[in-house]
Amino acid sequence: MRVLLVEDDELLGDGLRTGLIQYGYAVDWLKDGLSADQALKTENFELVVLDLGLPKMSGITVLQNLRSRGQTMPVLILTARESIEDRVKGLDSGADDYLTKPFDLDELTARLRALQRRFSSRAEPLIQHDDITLDPAAHTVSLKGELVSVSRREFALLHKLLENAGRVLSREHLTQSLYGWGEDVDSNALEVHIHNLRKKFGQDFIHTIRGIGYMIDKSKDEK
Numbered sequence: 001m002r003v004l005l006v007e008d009d010e011l012l013g014d015g016l017r018t019g020l021i022q023y024g025y026a027v028d029w030l031k032d033g034l035s036a037d038q039a040l041k042t043e044n045f046e047l048v049v050l051d052l053g054l055p056k057m058s059g060i061t062v063l064q065n066l067r068s069r070g071q072t073m074p075v076l077i078l079t080a081r082e083s084i085e086d087r088v089k090g091l092d093s094g095a096d097d098y099l100t101k102p103f104d105l106d107e108l109t110a111r112l113r114a115l116q117r118r119f120s121s122r123a124e125p126l127i128q129h130d131d132i133t134l135d136p137a138a139h140t141v142s143l144k145g146e147l148v149s150v151s152r153r154e155f156a157l158l159h160k161l162l163e164n165a166g167r168v169l170s171r172e173h174l175t176q177s178l179y180g181w182g183e184d185v186d187s188n189a190l191e192v193h194i195h196n197l198r199k200k201f202g203q204d205f206i207h208t209i210r211g212i213g214y215m216i217d218k219s220k221d222e223k
């Protein structure tokens with residue numbers, strides 16, 4: 001899951017970036033509104049965590065531009081505690097949720113999971129797919145009731161494929177959702193993760209769509 005974090009406070013931004021990475025997100029961190037606006041025009045993000053008080057362009061303008069381009073990904077805004085006006089303006093400008101500073105990382109990630117759920121029209125906190133159960137909150141995966149050990153990236157990749165079961169995801173899209181900018185990515189990194197997931201969940205579990213990417217079939221009770 002690729003997140004754009006926009007926060008000009010060095011300390012808070014650094015803490016959030018580190019924390020979100022530990023929760024399995026691929027995080028790109030920008031420190032001003034203008035570069036966030038540019039990045040949102042050209043890159044694919046699945047979630048945005050947006051501070052409102054930003055240099056060069058306000059968070060509200062970034063948000064308004066984003067929505068006026070028809071981009072629908074969930075946006076959570078960060079506001080100062082005293083500023084009710086900001087929160088209202090943010091929500092009215094297309095934010096899906098807000099947190100007031102200071103806040104707890106656990107609360108932020110719980111809210112992000114809730115936003116992802118709503119965005120993918122999934123009421124259940126657990127993702128069930130035949131014999132596989134993925135718990136985004138606990139960060140665990142089980143097969144036929146037995147926990148399976150997966151790396152952070154394998155978990156993120158599996159999550160992405162399961163949420164999009166029945167749809168082909170391009171290699172580029174998958175790689176982008178696993179890695180942030182500036183991360184060293186081996187050209188065959190994605191294949192290695194796919195290979196490991198197949199070893200753990202069955203060779204036929206993930207289909208290779210030649211020249212395009214990968215997909216998982218819809219779960220049997222959805223067919």
Ligand code: CA
Pocket residue numbers: 007008009051052053054
């Ligand atoms: Ca700020």
